[in-house]
Amino acid sequence: MQRFLDLADFERTEVKDLLGLAARLQKKPDPHALAGKVLGLLFMNPSLRTLASFQSGMMRLGGSVFVITPGQGTWQLETRSGAVMNGASAEHIKEAVPVMASYCDALGVRMFAEGRNLQADINETQFKMIADLCEKPLINLESAVNHPCQALADWYTMDELDVPERGKFVLSWVNHPRALPLAVPSATVHMAALRGMEVVVLRPDGYALPDAVMDKARAAAKASGGSVTETTDRAAALKGARVIYAKEWGSPQHYGDVEAESRMREYLNDWCVKDSWFKNTAEDCHLMHCLPVRRNVAVDDEVLDSARSVVIQEAFNRMVVQMAVLYRLLRNA
Amino acid sequence: MQRFLDLADFERTEVKDLLGLAARLQKKPDPHALAGKVLGLLFMNPSLRTLASFQSGMMRLGGSVFVITPGQGTWQLETRSGAVMNGASAEHIKEAVPVMASYCDALGVRMFAEGRNLQADINETQFKMIADLCEKPLINLESAVNHPCQALADWYTMDELDVPERGKFVLSWVNHPRALPLAVPSATVHMAALRGMEVVVLRPDGYALPDAVMDKARAAAKASGGSVTETTDRAAALKGARVIYAKEWGSPQHYGDVEAESRMREYLNDWCVKDSWFKNTAEDCHLMHCLPVRRNVAVDDEVLDSARSVVIQEAFNRMVVQMAVLYRLLRNA
Amino acid sequence: MQRFLDLADFERTEVKDLLGLAARLQKKPDPHALAGKVLGLLFMNPSLRTLASFQSGMMRLGGSVFVITPGQGTWQLETRSGAVMNGASAEHIKEAVPVMASYCDALGVRMFAEGRNLQADINETQFKMIADLCEKPLINLESAVNHPCQALADWYTMDELDVPERGKFVLSWVNHPRALPLAVPSATVHMAALRGMEVVVLRPDGYALPDAVMDKARAAAKASGGSVTETTDRAAALKGARVIYAKEWGSPQHYGDVEAESRMREYLNDWCVKDSWFKNTAEDCHLMHCLPVRRNVAVDDEVLDSARSVVIQEAFNRMVVQMAVLYRLLRNA
Numbered sequence: 001m002q003r004f005l006d007l008a009d010f011e012r013t014e015v016k017d018l019l020g021l022a023a024r025l026q027k028k029p030d031p032h033a034l035a036g037k038v039l040g041l042l043f044m045n046p047s048l049r050t051l052a053s054f055q056s057g058m059m060r061l062g063g064s065v066f067v068i069t070p071g072q073g074t075w076q077l078e079t080r081s082g083a084v085m086n087g088a089s090a091e092h093i094k095e096a097v098p099v100m101a102s103y104c105d106a107l108g109v110r111m112f113a114e115g116r117n118l119q120a121d122i123n124e125t126q127f128k129m130i131a132d133l134c135e136k137p138l139i140n141l142e143s144a145v146n147h148p149c150q151a152l153a154d155w156y157t158m159d160e161l162d163v164p165e166r167g168k169f170v171l172s173w174v175n176h177p178r179a180l181p182l183a184v185p186s187a188t189v190h191m192a193a194l195r196g197m198e199v200v201v202l203r204p205d206g207y208a209l210p211d212a213v214m215d216k217a218r219a220a221a222k223a224s225g226g227s228v229t230e231t232t233d234r235a236a237a238l239k240g241a242r243v244i245y246a247k248e249w250g251s252p253q254h255y256g257d258v259e260a261e262s263r264m265r266e267y268l269n270d271w272c273v274k275d276s277w278f279k280n281t282a283e284d285c286h287l288m289h290c291l292p293v294r295r296n297v298a299v300d301d302e303v304l305d306s307a308r309s310v311v312i313q314e315a316f317n318r319m320v321v322q323m324a325v326l327y328r329l330l331r332n333a
Numbered sequence: 334m335q336r337f338l339d340l341a342d343f344e345r346t347e348v349k350d351l352l353g354l355a356a357r358l359q360k361k362p363d364p365h366a367l368a369g370k371v372l373g374l375l376f377m378n379p380s381l382r383t384l385a386s387f388q389s390g391m392m393r394l395g396g397s398v399f400v401i402t403p404g405q406g407t408w409q410l411e412t413r414s415g416a417v418m419n420g421a422s423a424e425h426i427k428e429a430v431p432v433m434a435s436y437c438d439a440l441g442v443r444m445f446a447e448g449r450n451l452q453a454d455i456n457e458t459q460f461k462m463i464a465d466l467c468e469k470p471l472i473n474l475e476s477a478v479n480h481p482c483q484a485l486a487d488w489y490t491m492d493e494l495d496v497p498e499r500g501k502f503v504l505s506w507v508n509h510p511r512a513l514p515l516a517v518p519s520a521t522v523h524m525a526a527l528r529g530m531e532v533v534v535l536r537p538d539g540y541a542l543p544d545a546v547m548d549k550a551r552a553a554a555k556a557s558g559g560s561v562t563e564t565t566d567r568a569a570a571l572k573g574a575r576v577i578y579a580k581e582w583g584s585p586q587h588y589g590d591v592e593a594e595s596r597m598r599e600y601l602n603d604w605c606v607k608d609s610w611f612k613n614t615a616e617d618c619h620l621m622h623c624l625p626v627r628r629n630v631a632v633d634d635e636v637l638d639s640a641r642s643v644v645i646q647e648a649f650n651r652m653v654v655q656m657a658v659l660y661r662l663l664r665n666a
Numbered sequence: 667m668q669r670f671l672d673l674a675d676f677e678r679t680e681v682k683d684l685l686g687l688a689a690r691l692q693k694k695p696d697p698h699a700l701a702g703k704v705l706g707l708l709f710m711n712p713s714l715r716t717l718a719s720f721q722s723g724m725m726r727l728g729g730s731v732f733v734i735t736p737g738q739g740t741w742q743l744e745t746r747s748g749a750v751m752n753g754a755s756a757e758h759i760k761e762a763v764p765v766m767a768s769y770c771d772a773l774g775v776r777m778f779a780e781g782r783n784l785q786a787d788i789n790e791t792q793f794k795m796i797a798d799l800c801e802k803p804l805i806n807l808e809s810a811v812n813h814p815c816q817a818l819a820d821w822y823t824m825d826e827l828d829v830p831e832r833g834k835f836v837l838s839w840v841n842h843p844r845a846l847p848l849a850v851p852s853a854t855v856h857m858a859a860l861r862g863m864e865v866v867v868l869r870p871d872g873y874a875l876p877d878a879v880m881d882k883a884r885a886a887a888k889a890s891g892g893s894v895t896e897t898t899d900r901a902a903a904l905k906g907a908r909v910i911y912a913k914e915w916g917s918p919q920h921y922g923d924v925e926a927e928s929r930m931r932e933y934l935n936d937w938c939v940k941d942s943w944f945k946n947t948a949e950d951c952h953l954m955h956c957l958p959v960r961r962n963v964a965v966d967d968e969v970l971d972s973a974r975s976v977v978i979q980e981a982f983n984r985m986v987v988q989m990a991v992l993y994r995l996l997r998n999a
Contacts, residue, residue, distance in 0.1 A: 031369045036697045038722050048407045048424065049432060052399050056371050056436040059397035064725035066718050069406040073735040074714045075958050084962040086843045091714065091958030094970070095977060099715060099957065102982040103722040177419045291432065292408050292424030296417040304427070311428060316435040364702045381740045381757065382765060385732050389704050389769040392730035402739040510752045624765065625741050625757030629750040637760070644761060649768040 001328040005131065005140040007148045007191055008216060012224055015194065019156050022324035030327075034063035037330050040104030041067045041141070042097070044077065044111040049291060050141050050149070053319035054108060058326055060319075068100060079126055097133040106137040106329050113144035113181040118255040121145060121182070122212050137329040139322075145213065147183045149325070150290050151191035153317040157310060158195070158243065160317070161286060165196045166226070167242035168282075172234075173203035174298040175271045179250025179261045184290050186213045188245055193221035193228050201230040202237040204271065206251045206264050234277075241281040245288040246273050246299050273299040278308065286310045334661040338464065338473040340481045340520065341549060345527055345557055352489050355657035363660070367396035370663050373437030374400045374474070375430070377410065378445040382624060383474050383482070386652035387441060391659055393652075401433060412459055430466040439470040439662050446477035446514040451588040454478060454515070455545045470662040478546065480516045482658070483623050484524035486650040490643060491528070491576065493650070494619060498529045499559070500575035501615075505567075506536035507631040508604045512583025512594045517623050519546045521578055526554035526561050534563040535570040537604065539584045539597055567610070574614040578621040579606050579632050606632040611641065619643045667994040671797065671806040673814045673853065674882060678860055678890055685822050688990035696993070700729035703996050706770030707733045707807070708763070710743065711778040715957060716807050716815070719985035720774055724992055726985075734766060745792055763799040772803040772995050779810035779847040784921040787811060787848070788878050803995040811879065813849045815991070816956050817857035819983040823976060824861070824909065826983070827952060831862045832892070833908035834948075838900075839869035840964040841937045845916020845927045850956050852879045854911055859887035859894050867896040868903040870937060872917045872930055900943075907947040911954040912939050912965050939965040944974065952976045 007015060039058045043051065055065045070077045077096050078089035085092065101107050109130050113121040120126075127143035140148050163169075169192040171185060185201075189209065192199045199221065201209060208214075208230060217228045231237050238244065254261040278285055287308045293299055303309060340348060372391045376384065388398045403410045410429050411422035418425065434440050442463050446454040453459075460476035473481055496502075502525040504518060518534075522542065525532045532554065534542060541547075541563060550561045564570050571577065587594040611618055620641045626632055636642060673681060705724045709717065721731045736743045743762050744755035751758065767773050775796050779787040786792075793809035806814055829835075835858040837851060851867075855875065858865045865887065867875060874880075874896060883894045897903050904910065920927040944951055953974045959965055969975060 029369075036695075036726070038725055040718065040722070043406060046406055046408055046423075048401060048403075048429060051407065052373065052401055052433055052436050055399035056373070056397075059371055059399075060369070064722075066721035066725075068714060068718055070714075072406045073709060073712055073738045074717065075712055078961070082962070082967060085960035086963050090712075090960065092961050094961070095957055095959065095981070096714060098978045099981040100718055102978065103718050103985050291428050293428065294418035294423065295411070295425050295427070296415070297419050301415060312431045312435065315428075315432040319436050362702075376739060379739055379741055379756075381734060381736075381762060384740065385706065385734055385766055385769050388732035389706070389730075392704055392732075393702070405739045624761050626761065627751035627756065628744070628758050628760070629748070630752050634748060645764045645768065648761070648765040652769050 003138045004148060004325045004329065005138065006146050007151050007187065007194060008220065012194055015152070015155065018152065018324050018328065019159060019321065021327060022156060022321045025323050025327060026320050029060065031060060032062040033327060034058065034061040034330050037063040037105045038103065039063055039065045039326065040100045040107045041065060042100055042107065042109045043067065043069045047110060049315050049318050050110060054322055057319045057323040061323055061326060066104070079129065093130060094133060097130055101134045101136040104136060106139065106326065107134055108139040108141045110141035111143055113183065115181065116256040118210065118252055122210055139325060139329070142183050145182045145186040147187040149318060149322055150184060151187040152321040153314055154188065154288060155191055155195055156317045156321050157288070157314045160313070161310065163242050163286070167197055168200065168240050169197040169243045169245065170200045170202055170237050170241040171245045171247060172237070172273065173207050173271060174246045174248055174273060175265060175268050176248035176294060176298055179258065180248045182209065182213065182249050185209060185247045185249050188247065189213065189217040189228065190220050193217040193226050194224055196224040196226040199226060199228045200237045201228070202234060203230065203232065204268055205232055206253050207249070208252065210252050235280070238277055239280045241285050243286050243288055244273060244277060244281065247290070248298055272297060273303050275302050288314060291315055336471045337481060337658045337662065338471065339479050340484050340524055340527060341553065348485070348488065348527065351485065351657050351661065352492065352654065354660060355489060355654045358656050358660060359653050362393065364393060365395040366660060367391065367394040367663050370396040370438045371436065372396055372398045372659065373433050373440045374398060375433055375440065375442045376400065376402045378443050380443060382648050382651050383443060387655055390652045390656040394656055394659060396659070399437070412462065426463060427466060430463055434467045434469040437469060439472065439659065440467055441472040441474045443474035444476055446516065448514065449589040451543065451585055455543055472658060472662070475516050478515050478519040480520040482651060482655055483517060484520040485654040486647055487521065487621060488524055488528055489650045489654050490621070490647045493646070494643065496575050496619070500530055501533065501573050502530040502576045502578065503533045503535055503570050503574040504578045504580060505570070505606065506540050506604060507579045507581055507606060508598060508601050509581035509627060509631055512591065513581045515542065515546065515582050515585070518542060518580045518582050521580065522546065522550040522561065523553050526550040526559050527557055529557040529559040532559060532561045533570045535567060536563065536565065537601055538565055539586050540582065541585065543585050568613070571610055572613045574618050576619050576621055577606060577610060577614065580623065581631055605630060606636050608635050621647060624648055669804045670814060670991045670995065671804065672812050673817050673857055673860060674886065681818070681821065681860065684818065684990050684994065685825060685987065687993060688822060688987045691989050691993060692986050695726065697726060698728040699993060700724065700727040700996050703729040703771045704769065705729055705731045705992065706766045706773045707731060708766055708773065708775045709733065709735045711776050713776060715981050715984050716776060720988055723985045723989040727989055727992060729992070732770070745795065759796060760799060763796055767800045767802040770802060772805065772992065773800055774805040774807045776807035777809055779849065781847065782922040784876065784918055788876055805991060805995070808849050811848050811852040813853040815984060815988055816850060817853040818987040819980055820854065820954060821857055821861055822983045822987050823954070823980045826979070827976065829908050829952070833863055834866065834906050835863040835909045835911065836866045836868050836903050836907045837911045837913060838903070838939065839873050839937060840912045840914055840939060841931060841934050842914035842960060842964055845924065846914045848875065848879065848915050848918070851875060851913045851915050854913065855879065855883040855894065856886050859883040859892050860890055862890040862892040865892060865894045866903045867894070868900060869896065869898065870934055871898055872919050873915065874918065876918050901946070904943055905946045907951050909952050909954055910939060910943060910947065913956065914964055938963060939969050941968050954980060957981055
């Protein structure tokens, strides 16, 4: 394995193999596996889980980590090609990325969507620039429309919970004070489809995921024997669900138009997961969320504080699966 | 030892035993004792000594550390129960703390007083929420009214300096541009009392420490054969002192009322430790302070730059005693 | 070796010996050399390469690192002697530096020029205070008029590239949106002179380096058989050059006067390195720059993206030579 950028770069069997490695390393730790190896982490955006879990995971394998956070004690980075750099950014990623890569054995990069041009973000224009600049093993710590580490952890979590591979997986839009990127919903719908599940995307009018995202998930479903549909009908969607995966995202219809998008969301306060959502789900239906979650806006306290919520387990599994990713990238390197 | 939250959770003999372990580890390092262990540090407030000394101490025992600083590259954290999270905070401590705890073998948390409601802060309302959320060994890196690592380091320092256990210990209020929390004075008066010293709290009118703080210290003094009194009479207080421990704190009378508190302090510029304060102390009386100290506001250059000052030694001993705490929490785990 | 503060503290043969150690460690890593050692890094100013390369280098030698960045989760530090500290800075370097030094086995400190008084900066008034406060091995991570780690890496890079020791080295002023410190140009002109090169400082009127800087370089040249001259004549300067070393710095004539300095630079947009600059240089003339570089302001894309640019190699070599510095400071300690 040379890079971990998108779950779609791997066959279903390869993903299962990676999950198997994660399980083995969890059962039988290998604390010197990556002795002498250095992981570099570049965070263009905030993080808690990714920052902590990659450090802890790398250190538990005997390796070391350094972190660079532009704007926090480090220069702001320019990303535009051909820019005349007479503004706030002192350094271009064309220098920063190769330099950081030269110091480490693997590089992880977080770079959220720009949120201005939907097509550019769907094309991963920015992250592809990063990838082209990095000659070392590279890990996607969340890009414009992807978050493969989260997707892998969520798959692992469902396996732990014995959620059937053919079970009903409802990705439900939930509310948030502002438009969030498409990274997690896009990665999630694809992951659940690749796992072979009956995936339903439940969202209000105006919040349909882009065709490119849905098409990619449908292709994965086809190969895995699953299905992907979408609806605004909450009752129908939730009936028989094994998992409600709550996630906030901005309306692709008003991509980059903060005001118009914000007006749409005013009327959607009802999209906060409550106990009542589980009335007709499977009895042991789980609430999943990638965190951070805004309590009582996206998901109610009564759900997050109940046994249905597996959000802490998902977060812990970030470390577990990332250790397998690091192992694959660096152990055989 | 499962937690290190308050010196008052331990018997006097247990504290002495911990100090003995610190001395042994200082004399005879054990650089692989915590190999493979990971310490997580969560700083809700700024730090220099705690941040540096816990990292260095953990690494000197062979362990690893990751640091999370909300607002500095990480989401701001919400602490209020039941909050509708539509503001600046993206994540609740109900998620953040268990998640961080799941990545590490021991968690250290710094969370200063809110400074609004004295009783809530004395009750450690916020830190108790954290403690309830953390299933791993937990270390108090300074809470609303406690700072056990500082207290332990100060005890160790006095032992090194051969300050008699029955010696006179003057905790003196000193000035500062704004009201500071009660954490260090509360921990200090209790520590000196538990050590068995003749403790005098010297402070201007309006700056008496809360009854709860004094009562706790008096109970410790009673058990240890020491005493705790308070006064506004500087000359009487300093007479024969073996230690002047300078510390800034806000008036409990005007807790949370910045303006009223600030007006009181205008007339207290005289509360800056000078050479003249040592006129009638014991000859070898030491100046102690937990740092950071505002030179020429709280303590004069002439004192800080003299041989009386042991502030650097105190700070170094933070690392020394914390290594013993980490050892106890993680070695036998 | 007790300190690494200035290349001028070493004989030419000592520098070459250090470069030889760097080459040996690069060829044959020594991953346990500094096991158990702790490096502390204090950044009073932003950093990317220094922050990442010192961490990575120290970890590759088996050691550990902690980082303190005042203002980023840590108190702001006061540097003025005798200050009445009732402002924004909560701690004085008189405490912070000895405390940090007490936690580590070697301390690295970055402290840019104040940029108010040229003579004070040339005298390294601030960094000398730091040095006087630190009893541990100390590394200059860039001070007012020095950057020895960069200079050492650049020398190493030229050796790798087989740039002749007697070759022509042109340090050329280039433009920047604001006045930058004299640290890198001062260190660079001295380094190239000490290497024995034919050094030409090319700069517009008003941007002559201070006499103290030029005199120091000339003294080094004299000892090494090189030369140091300066000119405003670009064509003459570049003719036959083996290296164009581009660097931004503020006019010493208007030191500390941002407005006057800024007016001078308005007419200097032509000072951005382009392909055409290499018309009469040696055929294999290299473009060097310490980074970060403002593309299309200081150096054009066409040069930075060409094979002439060795800026990534220089940056990588920061780690390589710093490992030798750390080894010397800590291995024999």
